Amino acid sequence: MTSQKTGHNFTKIAFKPLHTNLFNIVFLSIFLTIGSAKLYSQDITKKTTAIPTKKQTDNTKTVAGDPEKSTTDLKKETDSIKKDTVKPKKAFLDGKVKYTAENYAKIDQKKKLITLYDKAELYYQDVELKSGIIVMDYEKNEVYAGRIKDSTGAYTQYPNFKQGTNVIEPDSIRFNFKTKKALIWNSRSDQGEFKIKAAVTKKENDSVYFLKKAKFTTSKDVDNPEYYFQTNKVKFIPGKKVVTGLTYMVIANVPTPVALPFAFFPMSKETSVSGLILPSYNDSNTRGFSLQNGGYYFALSDNYDLTVLGDYYTNGSYGMRFESSYAERYKYRGNLNVRFENLITSERGYPDYSKQKIYNIQWSHSKDSKSNPNSSFSASVNLGSSKYFKQSINQANIGSNLNNTLSSSISYSKTFNSVPQVRMSLTATHSQNTQTEEINMTLPTLQVSVDRLYPFVGKDGVKKGFFKNINLQYNLSGKNSIVTNDSLFFKPQMFRDTKTGIEHTIPLSTNFKLFKYFSASSSFNYKEVWYTKTINRSYDADQSKVVDNTVNGFDAFRTYSFSSSLGTTIYGTFNFGADKKIKSIRHVMRPSVSYGYTPSFEKYYDTYASDATGTMIKQYSRFEGGIFGAPGISNSNNLGFDLSNTFEAKVTDKDSTKIEQKKIMLLNNLNLSTSYNLNADGVTSLAFSPVRVSGGTQLFANKMNVNFGATLDPYAIDNSGTRINVFNIDNGGSLFRMTSANMTLNYAISSKEKDKTKKDKNVQSERNGGREDDLFGTNTDLSDNRKSQFDESGEGEDVISEFFSSKLPWDMTFAYSLTYGNNNREKKIIGNSIMISANADITPKWKAGVSTGYDFVQKGVTFTQLRFERDLLSWRMDFNWTPFGTNANWGFFIGIKSGVLSDIKFDKRSSTNR
Structure with missing residues (x-):
């Protein structure tokens, strides 16, 4: 309910003396009143005899419990008066009308009008109407809504008409509640990706509209669009379709020769x-x-x-x-x-x-x-x-x-909730080298594992000590391996060369504490391998060479091995003083020593003659070439040494309000590993293996990843490059001879934090086997060029505001790789290259990017791509250019962003050498 303001018009009544004969007037009035009246009287006569009563059947029923109350059954009598032929007037509306206005709401009973002014709102059934002025004629069941002028004379408070899910914003509207028809002037509505403006719109019913002089566009501003389709006759069915007559395209208010005799636009929800x-x-x-x-x-x-x-x-x-x-x-x-x-x-x-x-x-x-x-x-x-x-x-x-690699994997896994728990998985893999065209496949790989069993754990379930920690497990691995190439892929010969095998392993292990500070573990591993194919090697005199003949049939071998390890953790802190910026450095070392022993399994080896004379006898295993390998002919008796290091510093935080010191990771890993062969004779085999050093850290707020590695050989080499049983330091060199080294740097930085939930723009490139970043350029989807070449997370009004506040959106990806080789005293840089990719917003609507690099070894520029893009509001224009190389090409595209009008585009690309 809204309050109705009182009007400012009043009727003034004044009493004036009448200059006539008052007595005569009064007398005449009384006379005329009495003379026109009629009087009636009734004579009541005295009754002499009583009217006899007829004997009637008592139809009165006594109400139980109350004899004074009764109900009487009366016969219905037909009313001799006929029903009134004048039907009562039906209500002017079928539902309740709610309305409100800020200035006033006026009801004119004579003209049957309700006028609402200033921020007027009217609600009836599924119709919602908001406007500057609303006039409702409840006799004609019509409502009119229009805009009003503000204090400056400008029009404001345009009507907003909503019926169901359809919203129209016209200059004015006339609507009939009974027929549901409407007449709309300068209507504006959103239908899917389209914005529609029409000079005159006729609403025939809830599902059909007819438009005159209409504009269709996907521009955000329907009143001043950068392009639109102009047509004079339109039939519009909301949520379904738009059918037009002669339609032509207008760009920047300039008509183009692009015209159609009719057009159809789908508007499905x-x-x-x-x-x-x-x-x-x-x-x-x-x-x-x-x-x-x-x-x-x-x-x-x-x-x-x-x-x-x-x-x-x-x-x-x-x-x-x-x-x-x-x-x-x-x-x-x-x-x-x-x-x-x-x-x-x-x-x-x-x-x-x-x-x-x-x-x-x-x-x-x-x-x-x-x-x-x-x-x-x-x-x-x-x-x-x-x-x-x-x-x-x-x-x-x-x-x-x-x-250079294509890879695939299909896997299925299931867990059986038994006691012990059993896990099973089936996997099919594929790896393909695009250079050699070699294909490796496993169709399939079966993995079955039974959960660990602790046979010596008591009822309390405590696993403590050497004995109670003893556990065993069962693992099964079955593979069907295929090695082929492109020409034989999925041909019969591909399946004839398959290798099949099943491996069973039963590890028995335990772990325990030793002298409180050391962690020790020990394990015994049993392995059994089944094959369906073995080989028989012999010398073929006809071919004058050694050949392997395939022997089909089940065969198996069994091996076992033993291993143990001992490790601890050592903490060290170096303090530099409370007045220093670097307060302290913490060093954590995790040294470990391991021992492994595998005996010789000579019983699985046979001999063959390697020449025609039969004098040169060599050993071989019939299981060679199997998918799980062959048993070893010599025993292995090795000691392993590993040392893992981490370095962390505590520094004064720049934020003076923080009490705690800031932790900075200097080296998150620095690993050294080597081994010693206890069975080495110093001639055919050397005792120490090369020392492998690897490490990595993160710099610049964890934005730069640094990884490095090196191989250090303690032995010297002779003139032919063969390792000899002489330490390099005893041969006039250093303690270790660096045979190889490598370092990689990866650095990604941008003007603002990247949205981790947003998918990368190169997802398809990564699926195809490429990189997820744009160091090798961006992926161009020729089937849908509406997609931007750049990260679109910063588009919109925020970009403009940031630009004019001197915040230029940009991002950069940097990668550097260095490889050093000195295996034979060549002391040579094998690889040395740098790659950079950068993108930036030159203006709020212009974007540019480049991907390039330089190979310092080959002395040439690596793959280079230049990218430019212009945001034309509803349109997008881009140009990408690869200026040189085998993939040199260029491409230009301009088209409408909307998916409904994605076919309106110009796309031109240069032909490549492919």
Whole structure:
């Protein structure tokens, strides 16, 4: 309810003396009143006889419990008076009307109008209307709403009409509550990604609108859009479709020759709608003109979809791609991409003519752990032709092109909640070298493990001491390994060369404290290996060489080994004084000594003649070449030494309000390891193995990762480069001879913290086998060029405000690699390269980036890419250029960002040598 303000119009009544004969007037009035009246009287006569009563049946029923109360059944009598033929007037509205206004709400009973002024609001059924002024005619069941002027004369408080989920913001509106029809002037509404403005809109009913002189755009500002589609006649069905007459495109208020006799725009509220994908035009020096990335998108259901894309070149080359994504909440999600291309270079009859078929299959699947915590299934597949990313006509993916390895893994695991607990997993793996075209696969690998058993633990469950800590476990590993190449992939010969084996291991171990400060462990390991194939080696006189003949059938060998270790932790602190900036440095050392012994298993070895005379006899094991190897012919008796170090400093915090000192990690690991062979004879085998040194740390607020390593050999070498049983220091050298060393630096910095929840822009490049960063350039998705080449986390108004406050958004990635080789006194830098990638916002709408590097050994610039991008509000324009190298190319794109209008674009790319 709203209060109604009293008006300022009053009726003034004044009594004035009448200059007439008052007596005559009064007399005449009384006379006329009495003369016009009628009087009635009734004569009541005395009754002489009583009216006799008729005997009636008593229909009165006594109410139980109260004899004075009764109910009487009366016969219904037909009313002789007919029902009134005049029907009562129906209410003017079918529901309750709520309204309010800030200035006033006026009700005119005579004209049957309700006027609401200034911030007026009206609510009726599913209609919500807010405006500067609202006038409701409750006789005609109509309402009018319009804008009002403020103190400066400018129009304000435009109407906001909402019915259900449809919202319209016009200059004025006229609406009928009964017919649901409306007439709207200068309406503005949002429908999906579209913003629509029409001079006149007629609402026929809840589902059909007719528009006149309408504009369609995806620009944020519908009143001043940078582009729009102009049409005079429109039929608009909210949430479904828009059908127009003659439609032409206007850019920057300049009409273009881009026109259609009619147009159809889907407006489905569904997350995805099936539809055609228009191809883009391109040309190539080697394959002619082409249409690329044309096809159809199938929105099959809410759980999965399918995209079919194709390319065609005038020289006969073609390509097909099938992309599908699927998901079911709380169960699983994934995507599958299958790509095939038939490539023809040049023309038949020319010397450079070639024809080949390449393909690539990518599958990613993950299972939600909530669906079944005791089992899991995952897949990450990337396999196909080794040359796919180098020769594909539809992949501008430098990171994948420079990568030399494709890998895949499909795994299923299940845990059985028995006692003891049993875990089982099945895994299929694939590794492919794109340079050598060699493929290694395991189809599949079976892993079964039984949880540890502590047979000597008492009822109290306490595992303390050498005896009670004794435990045993069972592990089974079965593999089916295949080594092949591209030409034999999935052909019968590929499966004939498989290697199959099963390995059983039973480790028996214990651990305990020794002298309070030392941690000791000891283990005994039993291993049994089963093979389905072995070899029989002999000298073949016909071929004049030693050959291995495959022997099919079950065979097995058994081995065992023993190992133990002893380690401790030593803490040391170096204090520098309370007045120093560096208060102290803490050094933590974790030394350990290990011993391992494996006996000789000569019983699994046979002999063969290595020449035609049969005099040269050598030993071999029939299990050689097996998937789990062969038993050793000599015993192993080794001592191992390991030392792990960490260095941490305490410094004065720059924040004077903090009491505690700040901790800084100087070296988070510095490891040294070597071993000593107790069975070494000093001639054929040397006692000490090289010392391996490795370490790493983080600098500059953990933004720079530094890793280094070196191999130090205590023995000298002769003139031929062979290690001899002479220490290097005794041969006139240093204590150790550095045979190799390496160092890598990785540094990533930006003007603001990176959003870790945001997906990296090179996700597809990483899936293809490339890097997740942009050191090798950004991945260009030719099927969807609307995606930015840059990190879009800083787009929008925040970028503009930061720019004008002298905060220029930027980021940089830096990588440096150095490798030193001195295995044969060459003292040579084998690798020395630096790579840099940087991106920056030059202006609020301009972005630029570069990826480049330099190889100091080869003395040349590594892969280089220049990137530029312009934000044109509803449009996006970008240019990327690789100026030199085998992948030299350039690309230019300008198009509308909206997915609904993604086919309105210009995309031009140079042809490469592929």
